[in-house]
Amino acid sequence: MKTISELLEEAAAQAVPVVKAIEDDQLTGGTPCTEYDVRALLNHLFLVVDNFTVLAAKGTPDFSRTDDVVTGDWRGRFDEATTRLVKAWAEPGAEEGVSGGMGLPARTVGFMVLGDLMIHVWDLAKATGQDYVPDPALAAQLEPELAALAPQAREAKVFGEAFPAPPGATAFERVLAETGRDPDLLPLGR
Template sequence: MDFHAQIADSAREAARITAGVDRDRLTAPTPCPGFDTRALANHLVAYTGIGMELRARREPHPDDLATRDFTADPRWAREYAEQLDRSVAAWADPAVWEGEIDSMPAEGMATMLFLELCLHGWDLAKATGQDYRIADETAKRLLAAVGEYAGMYRQYKGFGEPVEIPAGAGDVETAVALSGRDPYWAG
């Protein structure tokens, strides 16, 4: 499975999870410090929906992107799924993977967006009582990406300190723990 296919897999899962978010759970806590479910959902939509397509096109984010409440619209989950389809399609163009995006190699930007999709998708799934399901190859890439970028993300407060997990934990659980989240978080 190539990287684009793994981005598509994680995008499908993010769309499935957002479709399962009940409006009455938007104020619930999440495993992601500083985010309730509404804030987490809005962050996910902003950066992995709209932002992912804009990055592929090398266009700037709108000034208000980080402050929009996408969840105020009753159709937000469906619109997010449609935006994810456009975003994934934008990254299907081989030319997008060439050069730099915002002074970062294009594949590094893709990795950052992939981490957002997977880890915040997992956060949202846990916060709303859903399972997080990605293909084994996607989980392997997630673990490798977290391992590669964990130090830098910790430096910028994007990840917490690693959480201990039992031996034999799966790739997703291990990646989540390395990112500073409790893979067994229950609310």
């Protein structure tokens, strides 16, 4: 069984190139997360990465932040932020006990950020006309964890109603469907 840090390192290695390839003229485009354009989704993803870095250290996150961090060298800062996330989850005890602020088992919280990272990078890839297919082994580890969280996430309006997964769907396609996304969605960008 891989550690959360190892899983996040793999996911970040696939996420960073997608984020770095987003062009400035794409920031106002729509995304599969209809409440967010590309810029807003990037800001949300930065917020998630930063707060789950705090949660790894059993700290109390601030999910209320609304500042626009998609300025200056935001692509480089995203790379740095995901590196900090991976390091935070590699610290001794990060996966043990209960998370700070959320009151959930720390390993569950680690899978939450893994899911956010993978799913929102898919959203960004779809929005900007990029290819993104995460490692199947990574998606296979995420799928049961995310399925267990889905009812609570739907109740909190974090996930939409489950979308029917196509026959023969991959683990990641089933993850997307579980969150209310159409795995067969055509790219929105370009």
